[in-house]
Amino acid sequence: MNWPFAGSSAMIEPEAIADYAAAHSDAEDDYLHRLWRAANIHTVHGHMASGHLQGRLLKMLVMMQRPRYILEVGTFAGYSAICMAQGLPQKGNGKVFTFEINDEMEDFTRQWINGSDVAGLIDFRIGNAVTEAPKLGIMFDMMFLDGDKRTYAETYDALLPLLNPGGIILADNTLWDGHVVDPKYDCDSQTMGIRRFNDRIADDDRVEKVIVPIRDGLTIIRKKTT
Numbered sequence: 001m002n003w004p005f006a007g008s009s010a011m012i013e014p015e016a017i018a019d020y021a022a023a024h025s026d027a028e029d030d031y032l033h034r035l036w037r038a039a040n041i042h043t044v045h046g047h048m049a050s051g052h053l054q055g056r057l058l059k060m061l062v063m064m065q066r067p068r069y070i071l072e073v074g075t076f077a078g079y080s081a082i083c084m085a086q087g088l089p090q091k092g093n094g095k096v097f098t099f100e101i102n103d104e105m106e107d108f109t110r111q112w113i114n115g116s117d118v119a120g121l122i123d124f125r126i127g128n129a130v131t132e133a134p135k136l137g138i139m140f141d142m143m144f145l146d147g148d149k150r151t152y153a154e155t156y157d158a159l160l161p162l163l164n165p166g167g168i169i170l171a172d173n174t175l176w177d178g179h180v181v182d183p184k185y186d187c188d189s190q191t192m193g194i195r196r197f198n199d200r201i202a203d204d205d206r207v208e209k210v211i212v213p214i215r216d217g218l219t220i221i222r223k224k225t226t
C-alpha cells in the first residue's frame, strides 16, 4: 500500500512505517511466523495471508468485541482464523467458523489449523461461505470478509442478516492497493467490486463504518442496535 508520509525533508517509505509499527506491536509468535513462511513457499498467493500486523489487530479486535461466534469468508492458509481464535477466551464457548471455497487448500490449511494451540476454537469448512453459513443456523457477533472482491457487496447483503445488532464486520482489502482511486483500474473487475462494496457500505444507514488504512485497507462496520 503506497501511503506516503511526508517528513520534514523527505518522503518516508511506507514499508519503513509498517516495519516500525510491527516492531512496536506484539510479536508474531513462532507458529504464525512458520505458517506465514510455509504459505509463501508452498502456495501461489502466499501474500494473501493476513500477516503479522493485521493478525495482531484481528486478535485485538476480537478481545475488544468479545464475540461468541465469528464467521470468516476465505480461510486460505488459516492465518487470520488462528489470530482471531487467539483473541477468544481459551476456555470459553466461542468459535471461529471459517469457510474456504478452494478445496485445493484443504490439506495444507487443515494441518496448520489442527496443529495450532487454538484448534479447538476453529471450525474449518470447505465450501462457499455465502451459501453455507446460513445453514449453520446461528447468529454471529463478528465477521471477517476476505473472499472474492468482485462479489463483496453481494456477500455483505447475504451475510448482514446473520450478524447480531452491535456486531461488527471487518472487510479486508477495501483500498485495494490504492486502485479504488486510480482511473487506470476503472475496468478491473476486482477494483470495480471493491468500489461497489465501499459505495454500498457508505450509503447503508443500518451500519456505522470506518476505513482503516492498514495494509490494503480494512473497513470496520458495526451493525446498529436501533
Ligand SMILES: C[S@@+](CC[C@H](N)C(=O)[O-])C[C@H]1O[C@@H](n2cnc3c(N)ncnc32)[C@H](O)[C@@H]1O
Binding pocket: 048, 049, 050, 051, 073, 074, 075, 076, 077, 078, 079, 080, 081, 099, 100, 101, 102, 105, 127, 128, 129, 130, 146, 147, 148
Ligand atoms: C485473501 S484470501 C484469505 C486470507 C485469509 N483470510 C487471511 O487473512 O489469512 C481469500 C480466500 O477466500 C477464498 N474465497 C473466495 N470466495 C469465497 C467464498 N465465497 N467462500 C469461502 N471462501 C472464499 C479464496 O479461495 C481465497 O483462498
